[in-house]
Amino acid sequence: MKVAVVGAGPAGVRAVEALLAHDIRPVWIDEAMDGGGRIYQRPPAGLRRDAKTLYGFEAPRATALHAALDAAKPRADWRPETLVWNIRPGQRQLSTLSAGRQGVVEYDAAILCTGAMDRVVPVKGWTLPGVTTMGGAQIALKSQGCGIGQRVAFLGSGPLLWLVAYQYAKAGAEVVAVLDTTRFATKLAAAPGMLRGPATFAKGLYYIGWLRAHGIRIAEGVTPLAIEGAGSVSGLSWRDAKGGVHRVECDAVGLGWGLKPEAQLADLAGIPFVFDAAQHNWVPRRDAAGRTPVTGIYLAGDGSGIGGAEVAEVAGARAALALLQDAGRRVETAALDRKLASLGRFRVALEKAFPFPSHLAAGLPDDALFCRCEGLTVGELRATTTGPAIPAPELNRAKAISRAGMGRCQGRVCGAAAAEILAAQLGCSVAEVGRLRGQAPVKPIPLTATP
Amino acid sequence: MKLVRLRDTDRATLHLTLEGSGLAALEGDTVLTALLAGGAGHLRDSEFGDGHRAGFCLMGACQDCWVVVEGLGRVRACATLAKDGMKVRRG
Numbered sequence: 001m002k003v004a005v006v007g008a009g010p011a012g013v014r015a016v017e018a019l020l021a022h023d024i025r026p027v028w029i030d031e032a033m034d035g036g037g038r039i040y041q042r043p044p045a046g047l048r049r050d051a052k053t054l055y056g057f058e059a060p061r062a063t064a065l066h067a068a069l070d071a072a073k074p075r076a077d078w079r080p081e082t083l084v085w086n087i088r089p090g091q092r093q094l095s096t097l098s099a100g101r102q103g104v105v106e107y108d109a110a111i112l113c114t115g116a117m118d119r120v121v122p123v124k125g126w127t128l129p130g131v132t133t134m135g136g137a138q139i140a141l142k143s144q145g146c147g148i149g150q151r152v153a154f155l156g157s158g159p160l161l162w163l164v165a166y167q168y169a170k171a172g173a174e175v176v177a178v179l180d181t182t183r184f185a186t187k188l189a190a191a192p193g194m195l196r197g198p199a200t201f202a203k204g205l206y207y208i209g210w211l212r213a214h215g216i217r218i219a220e221g222v223t224p225l226a227i228e229g230a231g232s233v234s235g236l237s238w239r240d241a242k243g244g245v246h247r248v249e250c251d252a253v254g255l256g257w258g259l260k261p262e263a264q265l266a267d268l269a270g271i272p273f274v275f276d277a278a279q280h281n282w283v284p285r286r287d288a289a290g291r292t293p294v295t296g297i298y299l300a301g302d303g304s305g306i307g308g309a310e311v312a313e314v315a316g317a318r319a320a321l322a323l324l325q326d327a328g329r330r331v332e333t334a335a336l337d338r339k340l341a342s343l344g345r346f347r348v349a350l351e352k353a354f355p356f357p358s359h360l361a362a363g364l365p366d367d368a369l370f371c372r373c374e375g376l377t378v379g380e381l382r383a384t385t386t387g388p389a390i391p392a393p394e395l396n397r398a399k400a401i402s403r404a405g406m407g408r409c410q411g412r413v414c415g416a417a418a419a420e421i422l423a424a425q426l427g428c429s430v431a432e433v434g435r436l437r438g439q440a441p442v443k444p445i446p447l448t449a450t451p
Numbered sequence: 452m453k454l455v456r457l458r459d460t461d462r463a464t465l466h467l468t469l470e471g472s473g474l475a476a477l478e479g480d481t482v483l484t485a486l487l488a489g490g491a492g493h494l495r496d497s498e499f500g501d502g503h504r505a506g507f508c509l510m511g512a513c514q515d516c517w518v519v520v521e522g523l524g525r526v527r528a529c530a531t532l533a534k535d536g537m538k539v540r541r542g
């Protein structure tokens with residue numbers, strides 16, 4: 001049986017490991033050079049640091065995952081630096097691109113572990129050099145030993161906000177402000193549920209406490225006003241919960257409001273998407289074991305709905321077992337199923353603690369750019385709902401009219417905000433405005449790529 | 452935008468060019484790091500006249516870091532390792 005696994009982060013590694021344990025040697029494809037996923041990405045040669053410095057509290061998990069990754073690579077048909085840019089579920093084929101060459105991988109069953117990226121809300125001035133995603137700021141530090149600037153402000157919400165700010169301060173960068181758009185009261189209300197994942201909760205409190213103890217400026221319940229600068233970032237302004245306006249001088253800003261699935265391949269595979277109210281996002285439909293309505297396609301990890309790295313490891317192994325079960329093998333799944341169920345309950349609490357700030361996207365000024373690829377303003381998107389073109393009752397019509405989501409990132413970056421802006425303009429829910437449909441190639445491929 | 456080197460600076464030096472001018476980087480840098488730590492300031496200009504861009508996601512997703520490398524064509528600066536002798540143009 002031909003099995004393909006896409007992705008070599010926590011879910012992909014554990015999926016491949018489980019397949020190998022049952023004598024299946026999958027084709028294993030990853031876009032990065034060395035696997036590990038975004039969270040456990042290892043720096044290139046020359047920058048090797050010990051796991052404790054790189055991954056902090058997560059060092060034991062990172063080390064264990066790297067060991068599994070390195071053990072599995074030679075046993076699988078390992079293909080790093082390879083992009084899967086299309087999937088043809090009818091023919092059961094993946095279209096790949098590696099070092100400028102196109103290829104085809106045939107499969108009987110495939111497990112997609114495509115991971116996540118930052119969920120962002122545009123802020124006026126967010127295209128200025130000096131602004132990165134929170135994940136990008138973390139990659140610069142972990143994988144390149146660099147800070148995104150000399151004086152850095154962090155803006156957003158969620159566990160990564162505090163973690164990245166802490167990592168920067170520890171590395172010797174000047175963190176000038178940590179601005180959380182979530183009010184303290186919202187987080188507090190979710191605390192009882194968060195206690196279901198005591199380790200995660202305690203780590204979060206530790207970072208916040210550390211930042212406070214080191215005198216770093218922290219504000220909660222803020223509304224970002226603008227990232228300022230001519231040619232590059234020179235400051236950031238915001239409004240506090242009581243209406244006061246503040247500004248810090250900085251030369252870099254890290255932005256992020258949690259993560260969103262990189263689910264483009266699942267979309268192209270024809271898997272229906274459902275609106276997940278807790279995550280406030282569209283996720284591909286799958287059962288708890290990772291089975292989808294499309295025969296032969298399984299999903300695991302953050303690419304199938306955000307659950308975090310710990311969940312991804314369990315889900316990757318579980319999806320591999322589902323594949324084996326469907327192929328008629330007898331496997332034991334009860335322990336994994338129990339673990340997934342208990343981790344899932346903590347996730348719901350986390351989403352409640354850091355809800356997506358719909359109001360911020362909806363409240364953006366007309367002259368703010370929301371689409372980096374096509375240079376579109378919020379006003380241009382809002383205008384699609386009135387005339388003179390056909391009114392846009394949903395996202396794909398707005399896309400046809402305004403080119404929103406048609407750019408080179410395919411709506412990865414602006415999609416979440418575009419949905420909020422349209423929904424607010426039309427007076428309906430984000431679930432009702434729909435979701436941008438995916439198209440191949442999932443990432444731009446050079447026209448010169450040789451077949 | 453100026454990336455600030457905070458760690459792991461004890462690495463071999465690489466020499467690249469950007470629009471023909473020399474630029475020093477370190478082994479293990481991505482093209483994005485090489486350029487933005489080396490003082491290039493930005494990677495490309497928006498096609499829509501809204502100014503400079505210098506990447507955004509640093510993980511190969513947003514496509515806002517395109518540059519041209521001689522022999523490789525258009526690449527994502529954040530997803531391409533810098534090599535000694537690379538000739539880079541802004542994208």
Ligand code: FES
Pocket residue numbers: 505506507508509510511512513514515516527528529530
């Ligand atoms: S910075 Fe986003 S693709 Fe390179």
